[in-house]
Amino acid sequence: MDELKLYTYIAVFGTFALYFGIAWWARAGSTSDFYVAGGGITPFQNGMAIGADWMSAASFISMAGLIAFLGYGGSVFLMGWTGGYVLLAMLLAPYMRKHGKFTVPEFISDRYYSKTARIVAVICLIIASVTYVIGQMKGVGVAFSRFLEVDYDLGLVIGMVVVWVYAVLGGMKGITYTQIAQYCVMIFAYTIPAVFISLQLTGNPIPQLGLGSTLADGSGVYLLDKLDMVVTDLGFKEYTTANMGGTLNMFAYTMSLMIGTAGLPHVIMRFFTVPSVQAARQSAGYALVCIALLYTVAPAVGAMARFNLLNTIEPVAGQNLEYAERPQWFKDWEKTGLLKFEDKNSDGKVQYTADKATNEMVKVDRDIMVLANPAIANLPNWVIALVAAGGLAAALSTAAGLLLAISSSVSHDLMKGVFVPDMTEKNELLAGRVTMTVAILFAGYLGMNPPGFAAGTVALAFGLAASSIFPALMMGIFSRKMSGTAAVAGMIAGIGVTMLYVFQHKGVMFIPGTSFLGDMGPNWFFGISPNAFGSVGALVNFAVAFAMLKVTGPAPSEIQDMVDHMRVPGNVSAAHAH
């Protein structure tokens, strides 16, 4: 076994042992422990747990890669996935905490006095969460197969067992404390390579400052100016100004991600775990601190990875890398098929340009940027091992949070709330654990046999949250008169418009060939891409709900009193079931 593999085994299995230890220490004894960790998590602990829950394999592995290749256009992810926390802190979290229930569908059913509303909310939640879980499971499989060279399926099974142990045993309590540990692993794994690389390139150890500094080669040229120059010379769009589909598209995309973030149930339910309304507001702040630590480093990681990649291939303009002398990481990633070279002009050298006819780097997968980054920068092996453990922590922590959201909506909202109202607490706890086991098996199965539409569904998850859940919750708090029928009509209209738009461009249920208006820019409504359409769906939701309110008349007075009660903190009791 070589040194890198040994370090990787130590890092990965060492962190797993830590998660198991925490799970045993924090196992759940009651439904309150299982759903909301007994309501006793401090805001700072909750902030770290939300950070780990929120930052998935996509944030850890994919985002910096997207930014590396999109440049300025990648800003939609940075602003979109952080700005939602402002909305959560001011528009949703404190009032939903005051109301004091376990789940998002339960809140919707109380506020809109309707079991139909609850069932619609459960369906949105399950679709949004399942699509997410598949991505995490795939992330676990990929990380294992790349770093430990075990079979993809075996890696997936190991991941499933680990999540099962601590999620089923500990519920929200176990998950929260494990996520705190996972957050620490993840943030170290992300920032340490970034600090090293920033130091190498600019002499400044803080990546956020390094990105705005001059290069350490003595030329006195700013890193970003040099990067702009190099990419435009190769025919790519200028890094710091490259737009993504026009200003309106970027606007709609950012807005969709922001309100989608605020509407994702697995994030909202974390605010039910703190002891007071004040703590709920503070939690949102601490959560954003934890998230911002990674999200403000990501642009530096992206830009520096792109810079290093181009610099390796063409260190001096016109003097390209000899293919025979390519570095070890180049060979490693070629083996995975995520990096492909084709010597089109047979000169034995690597040419990487924007022109399809002469470009010889025929495949550079965006997802490899973060994972390959430490090797590209010649960092020591223990740093690479740490990145592997960090990627796994990101995928596992998000998977656990989502599985809890799914199991609580089935056991608490569907079984206890709608079908078996007289279930005892002990049976409900058992039902929660059984549901979670089934959900893990289902997610694992889908991870091994990913449906063809898996990639497209992430857009649908955000679209659903943005166009249905967020408007329903916000109107429930800020409009006392909003009636149940009007809100349900709004939700259905919002989802309907969003799904129709996604399907008409991406194919019905993402089956290729069934799209009735091709997936091409010119056919898009005002140039808005399907991924960005959730914000339009949300507008439709608000419009339909307020129009229907005129028809149905206002909500009953006891509901309006409930809303009044929700708006003012005072005498908050712990989260309870009734």
Next chain:
Amino acid sequence: MENKETYWSENLRLIFICLAIWFAVSFGLGLLLVEPLNAIRLGGYKLGFWFAQQGSIYSFLVLIFWYGAKMNKLDKKYHAEG
């Protein structure tokens, strides 16, 4: 509580101020006004680019904590802690 209405309207005023800033730093400075702002430099950063990839996130952080502190004061004033 007798002052529910004034508590709520003070809260709404704070939310309105915060969300106006939230919109201005991200959609305004980071997106709509990015081109003119890029003429100004912040070290190696073009200012519009900096707002889109760094500044907006720092502003969000300040906003959430400022709102939380203001609301804590409001809760005390109306005896609504809890």
